[in-house]
Amino acid sequence: MANLTLVQAINLALVQEMEKDDRVIILGEDVGLNGGVFRVTEGLHKRFGGDRVVDSPLAESGIIGTSVGLAMAGLRPVPEIQFEGFLGPAYDQICTHAARMRTRTRGALTVPMTIRVPVGGGIHAPELHSDSPESIYTHTPGLKVVMPASPYDAKGLLISAIRDPDPVIYFEPKRIYRAFREEVPEDEYTIPIGKARVVAEGEEMTVISWGASVVQCMSAIEKSDRSIELIDLRTISPIDMETIETSVKKTGRVVIVHEAPKTCGVGAELSARIMEHCFLYLEAPVQRVTGFDTIMPYYKLELEYLPDTERISKAIDEVAVY
Amino acid sequence: MANLTLVQAINLALVQEMEKDDRVIILGEDVGLNGGVFRVTEGLHKRFGGDRVVDSPLAESGIIGTSVGLAMAGLRPVPEIQFEGFLGPAYDQICTHAARMRTRTRGALTVPMTIRVPVGGGIHAPELHSDSPESIYTHTPGLKVVMPASPYDAKGLLISAIRDPDPVIYFEPKRIYRAFREEVPEDEYTIPIGKARVVAEGEEMTVISWGASVVQCMSAIEKSDRSIELIDLRTISPIDMETIETSVKKTGRVVIVHEAPKTCGVGAELSARIMEHCFLYLEAPVQRVTGFDTIMPYYKLELEYLPDTERISKAIDEVAVY
Amino acid sequence: MPITKAFTTEIDYVSILDEHGNFDAQLGSDLISNDELVQLYEQMLTSRRFDEVAFKLQRSGRMGTYPQNMGQEATSLGAAFALEPHDWLVPCYRENTGLFHRGLPMEYILLHWMGDERGNQIPRELFMTPLAIPIGTQMLHATGLAWASKYRGESNIACTFFGDGATSEGDFHEAMNFAANLDIPVIFFCQNNHWAISVPGHIQCSAPTVAQRGVAYGMDCVQCDGNDIFAVTKVVKDAAQRARDNNRPTFIEAVTYRLGDHTTADDARRYRDEEEVEMWKTRDPMIRMRDHLKSLNLWNDSKEAAATEKAETLVAEAVKRAEEIAEQPVSEIFDSMYNTIDDPEMIRQRQTMRTSSIGQDPTQVESTEQVN
Amino acid sequence: MPITKAFTTEIDYVSILDEHGNFDAQLGSDLISNDELVQLYEQMLTSRRFDEVAFKLQRSGRMGTYPQNMGQEATSLGAAFALEPHDWLVPCYRENTGLFHRGLPMEYILLHWMGDERGNQIPRELFMTPLAIPIGTQMLHATGLAWASKYRGESNIACTFFGDGATSEGDFHEAMNFAANLDIPVIFFCQNNHWAISVPGHIQCSAPTVAQRGVAYGMDCVQCDGNDIFAVTKVVKDAAQRARDNNRPTFIEAVTYRLGDHTTADDARRYRDEEEVEMWKTRDPMIRMRDHLKSLNLWNDSKEAAATEKAETLVAEAVKRAEEIAEQPVSEIFDSMYNTIDDPEMIRQRQTMRTSSIGQDPTQVESTEQVN
Ligand SMILES: Cc1ncc(C[n+]2csc(CCOP(=O)(O)OP(=O)(O)O)c2C)c(N)n1
Ligand SMILES: Cc1ncc(C[n+]2csc(CCOP(=O)(O)OP(=O)(O)O)c2C)c(N)n1
Numbered sequence A, B: 001m002a003n004l005t006l007v008q009a010i011n012l013a014l015v016q017e018m019e020k021d022d023r024v025i026i027l028g029e030d031v032g033l034n035g036g037v038f039r040v041t042e043g044l045h046k047r048f049g050g051d052r053v054v055d056s057p058l059a060e061s062g063i064i065g066t067s068v069g070l071a072m073a074g075l076r077p078v079p080e081i082q083f084e085g086f087l088g089p090a091y092d093q094i095c096t097h098a099a100r101m102r103t104r105t106r107g108a109l110t111v112p113m114t115i116r117v118p119v120g121g122g123i124h125a126p127e128l129h130s131d132s133p134e135s136i137y138t139h140t141p142g143l144k145v146v147m148p149a150s151p152y153d154a155k156g157l158l159i160s161a162i163r164d165p166d167p168v169i170y171f172e173p174k175r176i177y178r179a180f181r182e183e184v185p186e187d188e189y190t191i192p193i194g195k196a197r198v199v200a201e202g203e204e205m206t207v208i209s210w211g212a213s214v215v216q217c218m219s220a221i222e223k224s225d226r227s228i229e230l231i232d233l234r235t236i237s238p239i240d241m242e243t244i245e246t247s248v249k250k251t252g253r254v255v256i257v258h259e260a261p262k263t264c265g266v267g268a269e270l271s272a273r274i275m276e277h278c279f280l281y282l283e284a285p286v287q288r289v290t291g292f293d294t295i296m297p298y299y300k301l302e303l304e305y306l307p308d309t310e311r312i313s314k315a316i317d318e319v320a321v322y
Numbered sequence C, D: 001m002p003i004t005k006a007f008t009t010e011i012d013y014v015s016i017l018d019e020h021g022n023f024d025a026q027l028g029s030d031l032i033s034n035d036e037l038v039q040l041y042e043q044m045l046t047s048r049r050f051d052e053v054a055f056k057l058q059r060s061g062r063m064g065t066y067p068q069n070m071g072q073e074a075t076s077l078g079a080a081f082a083l084e085p086h087d088w089l090v091p092c093y094r095e096n097t098g099l100f101h102r103g104l105p106m107e108y109i110l111l112h113w114m115g116d117e118r119g120n121q122i123p124r125e126l127f128m129t130p131l132a133i134p135i136g137t138q139m140l141h142a143t144g145l146a147w148a149s150k151y152r153g154e155s156n157i158a159c160t161f162f163g164d165g166a167t168s169e170g171d172f173h174e175a176m177n178f179a180a181n182l183d184i185p186v187i188f189f190c191q192n193n194h195w196a197i198s199v200p201g202h203i204q205c206s207a208p209t210v211a212q213r214g215v216a217y218g219m220d221c222v223q224c225d226g227n228d229i230f231a232v233t234k235v236v237k238d239a240a241q242r243a244r245d246n247n248r249p250t251f252i253e254a255v256t257y258r259l260g261d262h263t264t265a266d267d268a269r270r271y272r273d274e275e276e277v278e279m280w281k282t283r284d285p286m287i288r289m290r291d292h293l294k295s296l297n298l299w300n301d302s303k304e305a306a307a308t309e310k311a312e313t314l315v316a317e318a319v320k321r322a323e324e325i326a327e328q329p330v331s332e333i334f335d336s337m338y339n340t341i342d343d344p345e346m347i348r349q350r351q352t353m354r355t356s357s358i359g360q361d362p363t364q365v366e367s368t369e370q371v372n
């Protein structure tokens, strides 16, 4: 056991999977000598050499498109996209190719690749370094979408993602890269993709979130004197409705928290499904606390945009008394 | 008044706006001499010349990216993307630039452009010619998303889109390009962006749809002996909640129909909002009849994928007796 | 300091058997044996027959949109011939001739255009990716496939095919750039057939040659007569050697022409002159090949008749296999989505797809009065 | 037919004032007047001062990430000088010197990096787009802007700036290709500073020159010493003339070097050798320019001191204006999203953003017991 940050937990998972399986290779911008702009791949170039930790040209579509080829040939590429704002140029290769290859070839060709992407706001970064596009990829069949909210989960989920026979987008909430530490086992372990985590149990209400927002939810719940169940989705696609349903049938009240814009965000899907699965149990409308339907503002105003403890608390109170 | 197909109505709107305003120019693949692969721009090259109807290189990002520049300079480009499946390479220029330009420059630069895109399945087309990506762009703040379901609306909405000072994605449901004709006034008229159309009034249930699916909904409703209100969204972003809310508060029951995959589709947002706005009025969970959470299959199986009258009728019956 | 030269270059044009029947014996003599020549010609003939039949299938409603290969047979065929059987072929959609040469059963192509994904379920040992519908995107996959070979120290390389139009896409550039800078053993084979649907070549590339696209990357690049199977064979062999020996990619522009419409959905008379087509008909790679075979006394009319009949039979059998394939279970829409389908929502969608709308939770449906 | 030549080309390298002080009078004499030279040097000095101050603002927490221009002043400055005031400048983020020359008040750049969109609210008459954060995407906008000028018969052209890394992006290719094939009067100005963050130039382009990227499009292309303001001025003037006279684009590779870290978030010692940096310090465009001015008796130490003081004042004033700008109303997050904000949902989000969660319909909230 070591007390690790989320960045360190990811780095450890990468090291261990690369040691174990030489089909695993890393490629991306500045992932080599520089160890990534967030130092997530620190030390890997030295340890595994330039053939396995590859500084690529500055071209996101190229990074993902060649990874599709590498994966079809049987390797397990782990491409990094430097910031979620630069997924845009790779959108087509992700959604038109990686996501479709297995089904369009009826399994003849597959794409076991894990796309690592720092995600989300709150670090005073420049434009396009603070977005939350998880809904886009959740709406795209053929992908799995994962976002850890703690160092322990980060390691276990990344190992699962790398070993998964299908393409996984592994979002790394950069706001909590180094925000806190947690005991992380040295040995390898996996956390199943598709299973949410009940962070805290409670009776009166269910709060659902993922990524960095889980931390805000925890502090809002701490401040409240109600008995609140907190679910960290961990996997955004597929959605673990079983865990959600069990909780909502118990509590009858739900608040969903995410950073992405509200309209057509993942919160909408959760809300719709909760109605579909738990209609007769709901005592209040499912409430969403989200980013606004605006462009993520530059950093002077970013804290106005991001769901904060105050807004979450407010929602909890409103839902509680509905 | 002339009796026009949807293709003809669009063509007429283009001709009239180009006559009226020489800032309007068309660019795209095969839009010139060939008149577009669906013949939507037929005759325009001859009428307005190669400077205003431009066959571009085969590069979707280039088409949208140069259109952003043309628009910032004050023109009103109407780029065509040949099929919705080829929006992928243009995703970044649409979402990272066109959608953000006004707000990131606080209005100093704007992008009055209308992106025309044939959309949806049902025409026995090859791979990637039958998708429904409207949710992706509805989740993207800064865009407006429009999809007509009739020749009359097609003309009026396109004129509004071209005159709109902000970027609009104008989806053309290719399944009904020539499926039926309608009286379309010769004179120019506009249909406001952001306003839904109540196609049929009813008391017991609200069915909401857009694009080609509206036709399926009409036939399901015809077959039913219940009193059903049908709303054609017409504009998908922004959503006309006023019309929806009025209807749902009256009927208490809702079925939403769309071709796109279910998870994080626009149906999810509608369902979530209906719960938020009309919780105390709902007598049954909002029901979604959608494409599956799979890749749109090749055409042999496409009719299994697309919501059809049978599935819509089934949903109507289930919701009615809930 | 006066102005100096930072860079100079020149690009070769390779032609061995031209449209007048001139044959450059020095370049061409050891490239293709007589037996091989005959086989290649027969394969062209089969491919052209396939085109005819596919066209009719589309016209009679038995198949969807189909893009003919007619006029471009020498390009993909010469390339497939010049490569090893374990080299990856990464095609666009106008390379049937080469794919058939490699051993792809013809029904795969038919199934693809009949709207059946099983047309893409290509056996691994053929080292071939399925037809690529989105233009310009598959070169990156070829680059990745070749990269994987290099990474593993395997000897196979990749060759990817695409049109003149495809060279306008950003992904083309990124693939070329990755390959050149990371030393990846891949061949970029551009079939410059002068048109991208209705858009003429100079809108895609107004430079004197398309071949010079490769100069941007410091890549070896060459232009050849794409209707000359000798020239194609030579440039691909040379490229393959550079790739195998030094992990160097090559960009090939093969100059050819699309004799038919873009696809069965197209009517080329709307946008191109009949004279241009007529001129190119005289450069038809099959005529040239046949005349050459005859000049070598390897071919005559009775061989032509026999080969034609054989081609007809082969194609007819393939059509039969394609049309008589067992119906695809509807559940296939779901079954190949992931390695394992364990998401309960997806399982539920699969189970209820024909009998219920999909938004409803069945446990709730049961708890209320049922209709139907 | 033996193998023939399909294409030959050569690319010029232009240098006028080199790092040893050699000046090519024939090429350089009429380019920049003495008065202009002094002004340009003063502008470099101001820009470098701006870099220092911006760096300190970041380090003291008064500003976010900032990318220094240090070492590359001659490129954007020479280009802006060579162009007309109504030509579009479409920058990346390392062209402050040129933008200031055009007249952009320095606080705009500060505000941008202070996380304030008003730094992008650039007056129309400056003909300038804001800093571009996503690499490689702005060349298409420049192409569109120039296209619009051509369409309207206006005389202004566009010049877009980007780094060596940016030339790896697909959008770069598409922009170059649109411009070349559709005859659009735009100048593509690549600042090859040898690094893209930690990635060395040969990973972006392993060809002998970056300039030859232009060959792919049949575009005029040229390489110049980017630390030589005379050479930059000359190649941009020539390019502008081609654009204005014939709507022909030009690709320029200006060879330069990033003397500082990539940004304040970077530590270049992790990936590049100190010797390389030391070598390039001797080619610093400011040293070269100052020595040249001195050799012409246009400059001396007291002028340097006075100019330095003036620069300090100018920058300090800009910092003051940036830091003292009125707080941006929070509603600005919404207000510039569309020309008119009439979607009730958006209006509601704007109204309730600080006082309520946003999923709740206020009419329902009112109908239930309120907390707080
Ligand atoms: C990304 C993308 N954009 C547009 C299309 C529509 N389309 C299909 S084929 C074609 C022309 C292709 O031309 P070229 O690359 O020269 O190949 P050719 O058909 O001439 O062999 C176009 C525009 C597509 N399939 N994919
Ligand atoms: C599309 C995109 N991908 C990645 C990044 C992250 N990034 C910022 S600057 C940079 C390097 C740019 O190098 P170059 O184009 O040479 O410009 P320079 O900084 O050297 O002036 C990278 C990778 C980005 N901003 N945009």
Ligand SMILES: [Mg+2]
Pocket: C163, C164, C165, C191, C192, C193, C194, C195, C196, C197
């Ligand atoms: Mg072509």
Ligand SMILES: [Mg+2]
Pocket: D163, D164, D165, D191, D192, D193, D194, D195, D196, D197
């Ligand atoms: Mg650089």
